[in-house]
Amino acid sequence: MARFLAGAAACFLLLTGAFLLWQSRAEAPAQLAPPPPARKTSEPVLVAAALPKAPEATPKTREQLRFSRADRDENGRIERAELLHPRRSSWDKLDVNGNGSLSFEEWAVTTITKFNGADRDRSGWLTPTEYATTAAPPPKKKSCSC
Numbered sequence: 001m002a003r004f005l006a007g008a009a010a011c012f013l014l015l016t017g018a019f020l021l022w023q024s025r026a027e028a029p030a031q032l033a034p035p036p037p038a039r040k041t042s043e044p045v046l047v048a049a050a051l052p053k054a055p056e057a058t059p060k061t062r063e064q065l066r067f068s069r070a071d072r073d074e075n076g077r078i079e080r081a082e083l084l085h086p087r088r089s090s091w092d093k094l095d096v097n098g099n100g101s102l103s104f105e106e107w108a109v110t111t112i113t114k115f116n117g118a119d120r121d122r123s124g125w126l127t128p129t130e131y132a133t134t135a136a137p138p139p140k141k142k143s144c145s146c
Contacts (some may be wrong), residue, residue: 023055068074072082092098096106126134 068080070078070083072085076126091102094102094106096108096109114134115126118126120130121127
């Protein structure tokens with residue numbers, strides 16, 4: 001029994017010593033910040049209020065940019081073909097026979113082909129996962145060339 005009490009006392013003293021060592025961290029003396037270097041009188045002082053603000057785009061310049069994107073041949077006027085050009089490629093995909101008009105059959109063939117491509121299990125209906133594959137791809141974000 002005496003050995004048991006001696007062992008318990010030794011463990012208690014060991015844990016107490018470890019606790020005291022852990023709590024007795026030496027604190028570094030507080031250091032004062034060095035004084036700022038003396039400025040030469042010939043150095044210019046920058047003041048935030050003196051900096052010019054960047055010019056903002058006005059609605060007129062935005063409209064001019066929009067106009068220049070639509071004016072493909074850059075002749076200063078937008079013709080019907082120039083305005084319809086971006087939509088022409090998607091129209092041509094649907095207009096299979098190329099006669100310039102879209103019939104119901106041409107639209108139906110494209111839609112049914114899209115449906116059959118999405119219906120992976122050939123069940124005749126689309127599950128939510130299958131339907132999600134028919135969504136248009138998200139637009140590409142323009143990367144900054146900064």
